[in-house]
Amino acid sequence: MEINDLTPAERTVWEAFPKGRAVDFRVAGEESAAQDTDREAQRTVRAAVLRALLLDGPVESGEVAALKVAGARITGVLDLRYATIESVVRLSDCHFDEVPDFSGAQLKYLNLSGSQLPGLASARVRIDGGLRLTNCRFRGPVRLGGAQVAGALYLEGTEVTAPEGNERPVLQLHQVTVGEDLCASGLRTHGEIRLNGATISGSLRLENAELRHRGDFVLNAEALEVGANVLGRRLSARGRIDLRGARIPGRLDLLYCELSNPGGTAMRASSCVIGEVWLRGGTPMEGRLNLRRSQIEHLNLDPEMLPDQVRLLDLTYTSLTPHVPPELRLPMLERDEDTFDPHGYEQLTASYRRTGDDHAARLVQLAKQRRHRTTLPWYGRLWGHVQDATVGYGFRPMRALGWLLSLLAVGSVAFTLHTPPRLKADEAPEFNPVFYTLDLLLPVISFGQETAFAPEGGQQALAYVLILTGWILATTVIAGVTRTVSRQ
Template structure:
């Protein structure tokens, strides 16, 4: 490109490039690039001139060439497809009239912070340093699928929207590789954010982000791998979050978050391996929570945030906080469809036992037996009700003593008021109503009273009832104790 063809603004940038000097066209530090459509020729640069500088610009010995421009309007499409750029490029707070195309390009460092763009095409781009897009405003999709960024990717305070009818994700980061953190705090999007298969060596930061795509995928991150944490405190997501198969060795932090997808799935984190999940201090989730088949070391889950539908089949976790009574935890197991999942009850029981709360663990096991009873045929449910009423399936053994004492009192009073006649008057022992009742109630113990006396009429019916109830009580006690001992 001939220097005589340059405008005064372009000449100023051309002369500053060899020494890496910054050119600032801004009238004020706080002006917005969104107003750049009104900027005149005194601060307008052609994209072809910038391309010529980045690919074959002048150099000065002993100096580091760099393109550093602020507050310019850039006309035409900046086309760097599959180009290799050796110098640093910083085009901050600029207005781009057309979508820059950086697909397949290899750059040292790129900074577009604070700029206003109609979109960005950067599929399979390679950046040896960081890619800084903080505070940018995109009026169309940002396509960075397959990008390889050695440093960090900065998306803080970025706003991305797309024209009506756009079906593609507004932020495409699938199969991206980021060598450090992916910083997207306070990111604002209207459409899908796609992170499927992404690899982030550091943390994914989404604190205060606002993601909207009601009724559709708002964040799709299947098989994503993060080296540290996913930090989403005060995240507001209106749509479906999909983390299926993700690997997060640190924590998935969703404290104070608002997750909403009424009539669908609010968050699916199935088949994941996660160090810690924090889901507390926010409003109740709207939509389904799916944690099936995931492995979580520590689950920090507030019962009041759980939605009406929860899927926990084969979920494995080591510890569960906060420590609340089982009455507040059991509903989450009962919301998992109509199928009976014993594994969920066993996990909750183990969590309570690790904290030393054996009473809560027994209550969970009792709830498990009651839930299982609903799946049995009528005769199984009948026997289950008997076991529940008598000994609480073995988890309330003192209830058996209460039944025994009650029946003993009824029988003792009845037989004391009307002593049954002896079979052999001369050979019968002295009648004792208490031990006679015990003889009837306890099937394997004999005090010599029951075979010596023969009740008649109503007393005979009472004797038969006590024998039957004694056998039922003994059988349920044995069944309950056996179940309890085997579980120990």
């Protein structure tokens, strides 16, 4: 390209390039390059000129060439497909008329911070440094699928929207590889973010982000792998978040967040391996929460944030906080109406036992038996109700002791009113209704009363009932005491 063909603005950029000098077309008080039509000619730069500079621009010995332009209006398509760019590219606070295309290109560093663009085509781009798209405004899809960024990827404060009727993801980051953090704090999107199969060596930061795509995916991140954390404090998501199969060795931080997808799944984190999940302090989740088959080291979960539908089948966790009464935790197990999952009750029981709260652990086990009872046929449910009423399925042994004392009182009164006849009049001891009833109730201890007297009629039926219930209740009391001693 001949230098005589350049406009004054383009000549300024051309002459600054070899020495890496910055060219700033901005004027104090202006927010973008598109607002002052009177000055557009003074700061308009053709994309073809920038392409010529980056591919075959002038160089000076002892200087590091770089394209550093701020506040320009760039017309035409900046087409750098499959190019190898050795210079730093910084086009900040610029206004692009057409979608720039970096697909398959290799760059040292790319900075488009603060710019307004109709979209971005950069699939499979390779950047040896960082990619900075901070505070950009995209009016169409951003395609970065398969990109390799050796440094960090910055999307902080960026807004990505798409025209009505667009069905493709507005932010395509599937299969990307980021060598450091993916920083997207304050990101605002209206459509799907696709992060399937992405690998991020550092953390994924989504603090204060606003994601909107009601009734559909806002974040589709199946098989996501991060080296540290996924940080989403004060995240607001209206749509579906999908983290199925993600690997997060640090924490999934969703403190003070708002997750909403009424009538669908608000968040699916099934089959994941996560160090810690923090879900506290925000508004109650609207939609379904799915944590099935995941492995979580520490679950920091506020019961008030759980939605009406929770899927926890085969969820495994080591510890659960905060420590609250089991009455607040059990509803999350009962909201998975599709199936009875005994594993969930065992996990909750184990978490209480690790904190030394054996009483809470027993209540969870009792709730497990009651939930299991609803899956049995009528005769099983009947027997279950009997066990529950009498001994609390063995988890309330003192109730069995109360039944023993009640039966002792009934038997003592009944045998006091009518003494059973002696088997051998000359050898029988003096009749004692209390110890005779104890002889019937207690299966091991003998006071010599039961073998000396033979009840008849209704008293004989009462004796059979006392013997049978005595065996059941005494065994329950002994089992309960044994469990208590073994835990201590």
